Amino acid sequence: MKPQNRPPRPVHTATVRRTEQLTPAMVRVVVGSDALKDLGPFELTDHYIKIKFGDVTRTYTVRWHDRAAGEMALDFVIHGDEGLAGPWAARATAGDEIAFMGPGGGWAPRPDADVHLLVGDESALPAIAAALDALPADARVEVFLEVATAAERQPLRETSNTTVHWIHRDEHGMGYGEALTYAVETATLPEGDLEAFVHGNADMIKPLRHHLFNVMGVPREHVSISGYWRTGMNEDGWQSSKREFVAQMEAEQDA
Structure with missing residues (x-):
C-alpha cells in the first residue's frame, strides 16, 4: 500500500x-x-x-x-x-x-519525580527555563547550563530546592559541551526517582546518553535527550544526518 x-x-x-x-x-x-x-x-x-x-x-x-x-x-x-x-x-x-x-513538542517535567536533572547549552536554555517555571516550588532540581562566558548567565526561577551549575566555556578552553559533559558525569546527584532533560550540542549527547542509561541506569521513559545542533553543521545539514547519527549511537550503546 x-x-x-x-x-x-x-x-x-x-x-x-x-x-x-x-x-x-x-x-x-x-x-x-x-x-x-x-x-x-x-x-x-x-x-x-x-x-x-x-x-x-x-x-x-x-x-x-x-x-x-x-x-x-x-x-x-x-x-x-x-x-x-x-x-x-x-x-x-x-x-x-x-x-x-x-x-x-513532546516533553514536560513530571511533578512527582524525586529529582529533576536539566542539562543543556544556550540552545536548550529557553526550554530549561520554561521547565523551571512549570515545576512546583518543592521540586528538587539540578540544573547544568553551559554558556560562553559569565556574561551569558540569565536569571532563572530558583527555589531553595534548586541548584544551578553554570559552566563557562571561556574558563575551560574546551569545545562545545565538553566541560558540561564532565560536570554532569562527575556530579553527585540526589538519590531517588530521577528524570532528565538533556539537549544541546549533539557531540555531548552521546556520552551523556551512555552515562544516564548505561552507568546510572535511568529508565528510558524518564529521559528526554536529543541534539538540537552539531558543531560544524547548519540546521539543514544536521537534520539530514541526525537519523543516521542517532541510529549509530544507539547501536553502539545498546549492544
Whole structure:
C-alpha cells in the first residue's frame, strides 16, 4: 500500500511587538497575533515552532506563551552575521512579520519525580527555563547550563530546592559541551526517582546518553535527550544526518 502524504502543516503569521537584549549574545523577540490566541494551551515546556525564512525553516523553542494577550517569546542566540535566524532577530523591530508552523513538542517535567536533572547549552536554555517555571516550588532540581562566558548567565526561577551549575566555556578552553559533559558525569546527584532533560550540542549527547542509561541506569521513559545542533553543521545539514547519527549511537550503546 502506498503511504499517504501528510497534509501540509498550516502556516501562521505574527508581528514583532518588542525585543529585549537578554545577554550580549541572546535576544528575545516577542511576537503577537490573533492566531496565537487560538493556539494552545502550551502545556509542554519544550514547545517549538518552525520559522520560515523564504524556502528555509529554522526551529526555535517557545520561551513562553501568553494566550490571553496573543503573544509568545522566542530567544535567539546571536553569532554575528552567521546564519539566518540570529541576524534577523538582532535587527528585528516592532512591526516586522514572521511566518511559522507549529507548535510541536513532546516533553514536560513530571511533578512527582524525586529529582529533576536539566542539562543543556544556550540552545536548550529557553526550554530549561520554561521547565523551571512549570515545576512546583518543592521540586528538587539540578540544573547544568553551559554558556560562553559569565556574561551569558540569565536569571532563572530558583527555589531553595534548586541548584544551578553554570559552566563557562571561556574558563575551560574546551569545545562545545565538553566541560558540561564532565560536570554532569562527575556530579553527585540526589538519590531517588530521577528524570532528565538533556539537549544541546549533539557531540555531548552521546556520552551523556551512555552515562544516564548505561552507568546510572535511568529508565528510558524518564529521559528526554536529543541534539538540537552539531558543531560544524547548519540546521539543514544536521537534520539530514541526525537519523543516521542517532541510529549509530544507539547501536553502539545498546549492544
